[in-house]
Amino acid sequence: MAANQEDVKLLGAVASPFVFRVQLALKLKGVEYTFVAQDLKNKSEELLKFNPVHKKVPVLVHNEKPINESLVIVEYIDEAWKSYPILPSHPYQRAVARFWAKFIDDKVVNSSRRAAFTVDKEEREKNAKEAVEALQVLENELKGKFFGGEELGFVDIAASFIAYWIPLIQEVAGLQWFSSEQFPKLYNWSQEFLNHPIVKEDLPPRDPLFALLKARYESIHASN
Template identity: 70%
Template sequence: MAATGENVQLLGIVGSPFVRRVQIALNLKGVEYEFVEQIFGQKSDLLLKYNPVHKKVPVFVHNDKPIAESLVILEYIDETWKSNPILPSDPYKRALARFWSKFIDDKVIDTTWKAVFILEEAEREKIIEELSEALQYLENELKEKFFGGEEFEFVDIAAVFIAFYIPLFQEVAGLHLLTAENFPKLYNWSQDFLNHPVVKESMPPRDPLLAIFKGRYESLTASK
């Protein structure tokens, strides 16, 4: 729990995978916080006050001190609340955790968006090939139940997009990316991760998000 007198806020959008990372970390550590919901496509005065540089969520505010960027926030939470550490204590393993988390941001998340919402067939095929290659690297890296070992840690939390959001996009666009046949270790990891009690309580309702993504996809295909 947050110590008495501490003020902890999270500015976020319910459907954001980056916000979801922070919520999982906070719930894992038992930190009480206020979720200040933001409206997609709008920039509230509070958001502009606390994140004038990027003007986006998530923004984590601890005793009126704002921190932006989800991976940076995760490290701050881990250093501030010591219980249930999410970064390894070994310096080399910490460096690897940072590397693979950045790899997920650079090579998986953005590429998935493009694979779903870019409709030119030739370009999409190339992007899906790049995404499959990235997922294969993660498949090879996964040696135990979780990236963090027997308990989920930093990379697992960073990879929540893979576990929860890629299956949504697969259903929306009829893709076959994260399957038991294509990536058996990564697929089993995703099931174990989503079924973890802390993660389950941190996830948004699936159906409303699916409806939103379907609506965006259908509007794009209709205007093609």
């Protein structure tokens, strides 16, 4: 059955870096979809129906069939809609792209969030160190304009957290582990990424996102 552009829904939250991955993949493919905003403090019946296991966003619903987990969804989108290939065509290169996307989630996203939003000082420092080490690995891996070459690809989509969310988290938490001086190639990549016309269309507005992160940071630290 051919992919049906007219029956695509994305259950998401505007501030989520994982939801943004899916939005970007859909935009790169030119897929029309309906965005259904979710209140994660008061989860809708629709969200619980379509993601009963994790009960979180994003959820892509295509012809009433739900797909969960951001990177899984991006792969699904790449297979369901053939315009603008997101993953490489060669099996080895596809496997490598999946490896780096998982590395970004495991070593950069998780460590960065814990470094900013963990109260214990020792744990914060440990995670900040791990995030810096992971960014250095990515700095060494980056060979071209984007991770996927001259065009945005799977790893770039996974790394959107680095380009947009890490600078905000650093500012909120008064930390510094991603800078142009320390990671010149990765920083230049982040600027190319943020200035890409399709990326700019769907980035969450900076000020509300910053306020949300700051409120979360202050709430966590005020309670301890």
